[in-house]
Structures are given as C-alpha cells and as structure tokens.
Amino acid sequence: MKLLVVGTGGRLGAALAREFKEYDVTGFNREQLDLSNLDAARGKLRAISFDVLINTAAFTNVDLCETERDRAFLINGKAPGVLGEVCNEKDAKLIHFSTDYVFDGKKRAPYIEEDEANPISVYGESKLAGEKNVLAAGNQHLVVRVSWVFGPDRASFIDAMIKRAHENQNVLAIADKFSTPTYTADIARMVGHILDHWSRRASAPDGLGASRLQGILHFANAGKCSWQEYAQWALDCCHDAGVPLKATTVGAIKLKEMVNWVARRPVYSVLSAAKCAELTGAPPRAWREAVADYITRFYSKK
Numbered sequence: 001m002k003l004l005v006v007g008t009g010g011r012l013g014a015a016l017a018r019e020f021k022e023y024d025v026t027g028f029n030r031e032q033l034d035l036s037n038l039d040a041a042r043g044k045l046r047a048i049s050f051d052v053l054i055n056t057a058a059f060t061n062v063d064l065c066e067t068e069r070d071r072a073f074l075i076n077g078k079a080p081g082v083l084g085e086v087c088n089e090k091d092a093k094l095i096h097f098s099t100d101y102v103f104d105g106k107k108r109a110p111y112i113e114e115d116e117a118n119p120i121s122v123y124g125e126s127k128l129a130g131e132k133n134v135l136a137a138g139n140q141h142l143v144v145r146v147s148w149v150f151g152p153d154r155a156s157f158i159d160a161m162i163k164r165a166h167e168n169q170n171v172l173a174i175a176d177k178f179s180t181p182t183y184t185a186d187i188a189r190m191v192g193h194i195l196d197h198w199s200r201r202a203s204a205p206d207g208l209g210a211s212r213l214q215g216i217l218h219f220a221n222a223g224k225c226s227w228q229e230y231a232q233w234a235l236d237c238c239h240d241a242g243v244p245l246k247a248t249t250v251g252a253i254k255l256k257e258m259v260n261w262v263a264r265r266p267v268y269s270v271l272s273a274a275k276c277a278e279l280t281g282a283p284p285r286a287w288r289e290a291v292a293d294y295i296t297r298f299y300s301k302k
C-alpha cells in the first residue's frame with residue numbers, strides 16, 4: 001500500500017511520515033505541496049500514484065485565522081475538498097485531520113461523532129467546511145477529529161509550559177477550559193490500525209467492516225483535564241524524570257483573563273473516542289500515561 005502524507009513539516013505530519021515502516025510512504029511539506037495553490041496541488045497529486053492520502057496540513061494559528069479568513073477557508077476548507085476529489089479519481093482513500101474546535105463547547109459530556117458541530121471561531125468554521133468538502137468528495141473518506149495535539153516534532157502547549165517552568169518560578173495556566181491532550185505517537189498507532197484493516201493485515205474486531213471506517217471519527221487519549229491540570233502533570237513528570245525546573249506548581253488563571261486572544265475557544269471540547277476504539281479494537285491509553293511517556297522519552301535527564 002502506498003501512502004502519501006501531506007503536511008510533514010508539522011507536528012502530526014512529521015510523526016506520521018516516520019511511523020509506517022511497513023508501507024511505502026512519501027511525505028510532502030508545504031514547499032513540496034502548497035495547498036494555497038489549488039490548481040498546482042491538483043496537478044501534482046494527479047501525476048503521482050498512492051492508495052491512501054493522509055492530510056495533516058492546515059492553517060492552525062487560531063487567532064490569525066480570525067483576521068485571515070480567506071486564507072483559512074482556502075487551506076482548511078477548499079483544499080481538503082480538492083484532496084478528496086483527487087483521491088476519488090484515483091480510487092484512493094483520504095484520512096483528513098480535523099479538530100475539537102468545530103464544537104461550541106456548551107456540552108458537559110464527551111462529544112460523539114453525531115453531535116452537531118457549531119464552531120465559534122473562523123478556524124473552527126474553516127475546518128468544518130473542510131470536513132464537509134472531504135465527505136462530499138468521496139464516500140470512502142475518513143475525517144479524524146483530534147484535540148490538544150502534542151509531540152516531539154513541533155513545540156506545543158506542554159513544551160511552552162516546561163520552558164516557562166525552567167526559566168521562571170511562577171507558571172500559570174487556564175483552569176476553566178477542558179479537553180484531552182493527545183500524543184502524536186498515539187494518533188500514529190491508531191492510524192496504523194486503520195491502515196492495517198484497509199490492507200487486510202489485521203483481523204477485524206467484531207463489527208468492523210471497511211465500510212464503517214469512513215465518515216467522521218473522534219480520537220483523543222483517554223480522560224479529560226484543564227490546561228492547568230495538564231501543565232501540572234507535565235511538571236510532575238519532569239520532576240520525576242530529573243528535569244531541572246524553577247517552578248513546581250502551576251497556578252490557575254481564567255479563560256476570560258486571556259485578553260490578548262483574538263479568537264473564541266470552546267470551554268469544553270472533550271472528544272469521545274469510543275467509536276474509534278470499537279472500530280479499531282484498540283482503546284487509547286490515558287492522557288497522563290501518554291504525557292509521562294513523552295517526557296521520559298524527550299526530556300528525561302536521568
């Protein structure tokens with residue numbers, strides 16, 4: 001099976017391109033495939049052969065999307081539809097990544113795939129447009145929504161918190177916004193299960209038909225937390241791993257105190273990965289375990 005990963009300059013794309021050694025993997029970063037030029041992207045993709053395209057490329061700066069609406073809708077909205085069309089022409093499958101920010105955050109129980117999306121930011125709106133365009137382009141395509149992605153290939157919230165705690169005695173994080181940190185290595189493992197089913201390398205768990213691995217799927221590590229709890233756990237893991245830090249506790253701030261943020265963010269965007277676990281036969285591990293693993297691998301000084 002030939003895989004094409006788009007967005008390999010980013011956090012998730014780099015992790016995925018590294019992972020699937022048993023397949024023939026090609027990766028494109030932004031220079032190699034610029035999604036803001038739809039005709040050029042279409043032409044380049046038509047000229048090459050692949051069985052599965054995995055799209056991780058996106059305009060991910062949530063605040064900048066508010067002021068660059070056209071760019072957000074081009075890259076996050078229209079371009080995924082073009083990828084879907086090209087995949088359809090080739091009878092290839094598309095795995096397209098989306099976000100928990102398609103929800104408004106008013107629910108207080110994990111969002112399932114059937115919950116109505118109601119974005120409250122341009123980023124969320126543009127990503128929802130991308131989902132719809134992908135699913136309209138081909139009925140075998142898969143949209144995978146993930147939340148709070150972290151991993152070694154590009155710094156994210158967790159790395160910023162550790163850096164801050166390394167340099168300062170006081171560290172603060174938002175205590176009234178909830179979702180689930182999700183490790184790129186665990187996303188890669190989940191995608192690996194899907195690819196194995198598609199290439200018939202794995203025996204399908206009960207109820208799994210190839211036809212069910214399409215449409216929308218939610219994936220996140222298990223559990224939920226606030227950003228303050230996430231940051232505190234990261235510092236606790238650093239402490240256990242012997243990473244020198246000036247701060248050991250994370251103080252609380254409120255979402256409404258983030259006056260410099262331009263875009264609105266959902267206060268609750270926990271995703272239920274139950275359907276994904278049922279279909280792949282592989283439930284995700286707890287977010288605390290995933291964070292501890294990441295810190296041991298990439299920060300440990302012991």
Ligand SMILES: NC(=O)c1ccc[n+]([C@@H]2O[C@H](COP(=O)([O-])OP(=O)(O)OC[C@H]3O[C@@H](n4cnc5c(N)ncnc54)[C@H](OP(=O)(O)O)[C@@H]3O)[C@@H](O)[C@H]2O)c1
Binds near residue numbers: 056
């Ligand atoms: N990060 C999160 O917490 C999070 C949460 C929920 C969902 N997601 C979704 O997960 C996916 C992967 O996110 P990530 O964390 O890997 O984000 P990322 O690190 O920002 O990676 C996105 C990549 O897309 C590339 N890109 C931007 N504009 C492009 C264009 N015009 N043409 C081609 N490539 C372009 C970026 O290029 P440069 O390298 O040049 O910047 C970057 O390499 C995205 O769909 C995102 O919406 C992320």
